[in-house]
Amino acid sequence: MGKPVLLTVDDDPGVSRSVARDLRRRYGEEFRIVRADSPVDALEALRELKLRGDVVAAMLADYRMPRMNGIEFLEQAMDLFPRARRALLTAYADTDAAIQAINLVDVDHYLLKPWDPPEEKLYPVVDALIETWRATGDSAVEETKVIGHRWSAPSFAARDFLARNAVPYRYYSVDEPEGERLLEAAGKTADDVPVVITPDCVCLCKPSNTEIAAAVGLSTNPAAEFYDLVVVGAGPAGLGAAVYGASEGLRTVLVERQATGGQAGQSSRIENYLGFPDGVSGAQLTDRARRQARKFGAETLSAREVTRLEVRGSARVVHFGDGTEIAAHSVVLATGVSYRTLDAPGVAELTGSGVYYGSAVTEAPACAGQDVYIVGGANSAGQAAVFFSRHAKRVVLLIRGSSLEASMSHYLIQQLEAIENVSVRTHTEVAEAHGEQHLERLTLRSGGESETVGAGYLFVFIGAAPRTDWLDGVLVRDERGFVRTGPDLIRGESRPPGWTLDREPYFMESSVPGVFVAGDVRAESVKRVASAVGEGAMAVTLVHRYLGEQ
Structure with a gap:
């Protein structure tokens, strides 16, 4: 600058x-x-x-x-x-x-x-x-600039990608004068948004995440063709595996589809993680882990979609959506889970325009004076309710069950009970979402009766769907798509199909030797941040044991 x-x-x-x-x-x-x-x-x-x-x-x-x-x-x-x-x-x-x-x-x-x-x-x-x-107080803008429509899903996606990857940016609406000036300077119109402009004057029109990542300096291409360890997924488990793998001398590359941190990275406040008595935001925890992995020499690839896993002799080959590939002696799969989609009329059409999956903290300032509804009864939903209560006029948690006790930590329930503008509606589900350009109303169904309420925002935190279809035919999964490992693969005297070694699979090893699984994507895992980090570290220990056999 x-x-x-x-x-x-x-x-x-x-x-x-x-x-x-x-x-x-x-x-x-x-x-x-x-x-x-x-x-x-x-x-x-x-x-x-x-x-x-x-x-x-x-x-x-x-x-x-x-x-x-x-x-x-x-x-x-x-x-x-x-x-x-x-x-x-x-x-x-x-x-x-x-x-x-x-x-x-x-x-x-x-x-x-x-x-x-x-x-x-x-x-x-x-x-x-x-x-x-x-x-006049005029000052330079050193951050990446994003020009977009307030209720545009692609504009939100660009902002969310930058925010979750800790890239400083400043947002301008096409309806404000400075947004118009930037579009004029770039030779673009309101029909071209989102427009992303980097500090070194690279101008992107309706860019993909991969294009944004490359323009703002996030690494998208591997430095080598072969590694000791490829970690797929940069949530807590993947970050843990990258830190321990790189710190112990393995040539390690961490591959992430969207943003480091996964669902945990979107959490506004994690208060039960060991060593943080005052709590820590998911973004802070993620940033520290990312810097720690980089310090030990782990390479990170951003905005790379993994589409296939191949066994090629002793190599384990990871294929990307653009047709390129990298290979390694071993792989740790830590792809986590995604929130399940809310199956109700109008929700899909308004996603990114008032309806969001996860906390979408970039929307918090705009929630001022609004009624915010949150679907879900687990910790992530509770943490979001606490966070948005500081901005919104009212926050309403919608759950199908009779109480939060079965799915939410006790400390969070106590916090929610003490916040005046937060309420919980039990035995309630979203029947329909309404709005023209953005969410305006919700139809709620409870006990056979329906009610339509005004709503500015809806945040969805339901279920846990593993993204493992790309592993079909390669690894053994359970009926819900979670990857089976170790003892869970053994049925009586039989070993998993295609298993070629005399020994049984290690505790976190999949049905393919040298491919390990950590975190939420692993069948029967404990869905907590601390356990995910621990599994990432444990997977690296087993990787060393596997490499010692080669």
């Missing part, structure tokens, strides 16, 4: 160089002096500065220029940088035009040419421009 800019434009190269020279002599240490020889070049430079997130403190434009005079230039420049201060360079004969410009386009000053000596005629005017600009 550069210094604030002082821009000068004059079609006379000699005058242009002289202005720039005098400005640089006085202001060069604190400001960047940008010189243009035509209004067209100056506007192009301003567009690039806008996309980069730089700020323009002041603009000095010559009045008499071909094709576009200084007043016309400043009118267009104001659309990009309305807070920049403006001055006209003019000859004595054009003084009346300069005075008129002050009234027409809010020009702050005019300067008569020649301005020698600058200490008397130029610098006092520029000092006044800078002082006025500083009073």
Whole structure:
């Protein structure tokens, strides 16, 4: 990110160089002096500065220029940088035009040419421009910028991807002036959103997660073709496996489809994790684990969809959706689970526009004054209710059962009972979601009776569906899709189909030797963050044992 800019434009190269020279002599240490020889070049430079997130403190434009005079230039420049201060360079004969410009386009000053000596005629005017600009509080935007529609699912997806990958960004709606300015600078319209603009001026229109990841500096391509260990999934179990694998000298690569942290990374507050008596957010825990894995040398690939697992001799090959692959001596599958979709009319159409799966913390500020409904009775739903209660007018938990005791930790139940704007509706389910561009109402069904209520947001936390269809025919899974491991694979005297070794599978080993499973995706696992981290570490211990046999 550069210094604030002082821009000068004059079609006379000699005058242009002289202005720039005098400005640089006085202001060069604190400001960047940008010189243009035509209004067209100056506007192009301003567009690039806008996309980069730089700020323009002041603009000095010559009045008499071909094709576009200084007043016309400043009118267009104001659309990009309305807070920049403006001055006209003019000859004595054009003084009346300069005075008129002050009234027409809010020009702050005019300067008569020649301005020698600058200490008397130029610098006092520029000092006044800078002082006025500083009073506006204008500042550079160093973050990635996202321009989108408030109720656009693709716009939400772009923001959510950046937030969950800890990439700083600033969001602008197409309905606000700065959003319009950024679109104009990028040569885009409201029909092109979401538009993502990186600090180094890369502009993406309706990008995929993979395109965003590559543009903002997240690693998407492996540095090697073969590793000791490939960890698929970067939730708590995958992060645990990556930390322990890399710290113990294994060439380790961690592959994530969407964002590190998994469902745990979306949690607003985890209060029963060992060593954090005051609680820790899922994002904080994830960020620490990600940095820890990187410290030990683990490589991370973001936005990579794994589509197939292949056994190729002693190698275990992981295939990606784009047709590429990587291979390793061993694999730890830690793909976790996803929330089940809510099967009710209108929900699918409004997903991303008022209906969200998981906590979607990026939406919290917009919940102010709104009625928020949360479907689910487990800890993730309770944590979300506590979090959104700080923003929303009212939070209502909807559960099918008779109470929260069977599915939620006692400490969370106590917290919810103490929050005045949180209530629980038992024996209740969502029958239908209503709204045009975004969620506006919900039809709730309870005890055979239906009721329609106003609702600004619906967050869904139901069930646990493993994403394991891509393992069909390769690994043994149970009837719900969870991967069987170790003793769970043994049936009497028989061993799992295709098992080629004399020994039985290790405790966390799948039906393919050298492929281990950790965390929620493993059949019969304990669905808790602490146990997932522990399983990731334990899987690495078994990986070492397996590699010692080779």
